Amino acid sequence: MKILFFGKNGQVGWELQRSLAPLGELVALDRHSNPCCGDLSNLAGLAQTVRAVRPTVIVNAGAYTAVDRAESEPELARTINALAPQVLAQEAAALGAWLIHYSTDYVFDGSGTTPWLEDDPTAPLNVYGATKLEGEQLITASGAHHLIFRTSWVYAARGGNFARTMLRLAQERDTLTVINDQFGAPTGADLIADVTAHAIRQVLNPGQTSATEPGIYHLVASGETTWFEYSKHVVAHAQKVHQAIKIKANDINPVPTSAFPTPAKRPGNSRLNTDKLRQTFGLTLPAWQAGVNRMLDEIL
Numbered sequence: 001m002k003i004l005f006f007g008k009n010g011q012v013g014w015e016l017q018r019s020l021a022p023l024g025e026l027v028a029l030d031r032h033s034n035p036c037c038g039d040l041s042n043l044a045g046l047a048q049t050v051r052a053v054r055p056t057v058i059v060n061a062g063a064y065t066a067v068d069r070a071e072s073e074p075e076l077a078r079t080i081n082a083l084a085p086q087v088l089a090q091e092a093a094a095l096g097a098w099l100i101h102y103s104t105d106y107v108f109d110g111s112g113t114t115p116w117l118e119d120d121p122t123a124p125l126n127v128y129g130a131t132k133l134e135g136e137q138l139i140t141a142s143g144a145h146h147l148i149f150r151t152s153w154v155y156a157a158r159g160g161n162f163a164r165t166m167l168r169l170a171q172e173r174d175t176l177t178v179i180n181d182q183f184g185a186p187t188g189a190d191l192i193a194d195v196t197a198h199a200i201r202q203v204l205n206p207g208q209t210s211a212t213e214p215g216i217y218h219l220v221a222s223g224e225t226t227w228f229e230y231s232k233h234v235v236a237h238a239q240k241v242h243q244a245i246k247i248k249a250n251d252i253n254p255v256p257t258s259a260f261p262t263p264a265k266r267p268g269n270s271r272l273n274t275d276k277l278r279q280t281f282g283l284t285l286p287a288w289q290a291g292v293n294r295m296l297d298e299i300l
Helices: 011-023 043-053 074-095 127-142 162-172 189-203 227-241 275-281 288-299
Strands: 002-006 025-029 057-060 098-104 145-151 175-179 215-218 251-255
Touching: 002 011, 002 043, 011 025, 011 189, 043 074, 057 074, 057 189, 074 098, 074 127, 074 145, 098 127, 098 189, 127 145, 145 189, 162 175, 162 227, 162 288, 175 227, 189 275, 215 275, 227 251, 227 288
Parallel strands: 002 025, 002 057, 057 098, 098 145, 145 215, 175 251
Antiparallel strands: none
């Protein structure tokens, strides 16, 4: 098997380098790769790369993820999040290859309290969500064999993340204020990468392919929380397990989203129903706390 993989240095991409390596030959690219093109803004270069490599599977972990900046760069966000996946899907269809792609809860409007199903009506609130939704639609229209994993609240031990920020602020400030009206499940990049590898093995197994429908699947850790409760968990775990951490903040106070205005509107309900994923691929998704604790133990 040959896997062509875009976005190798992102949070999910870094973990995918580990999880995909045992499956076969891995051609892993970032936007600076040469001579193969890994720059998702270079549509012609992407097509040429797929034709040259002729992979069995294409995995696209690259994206324009600067949610607020996308409001002022809609064309670039659309090129990377919608037109690039379209090119990859068209080339995958021509080769008979599978395309694995990642999307977001931001395709929904964030209303209500019920976890979103894959076929619920979409209504993105911002440019980022709109471009990710268009990417999904263009992949589906291409006719390529595809799996699109929608996820949310992604973190990794490598690079910056919400937990690191909260720990730093808790050591610098007496009081923290954290949003308490957005709900979701913190989901580790390692979990996303491992599920991806499992899914690829299943769809390429002749005995399993007929049972695995191409399409969209929701992929998040189990359970739910708010950013406020998430921050409390992070600080409490750090204090309990890593007693050398000196926490200055005596209070963590909940505030509404309106307390932190941003250029891009955020959804309040980022809960995703994972029944389809778990039943199709025979998976048990761990509680969000387990992954966060493991990440904290690694970075502290």
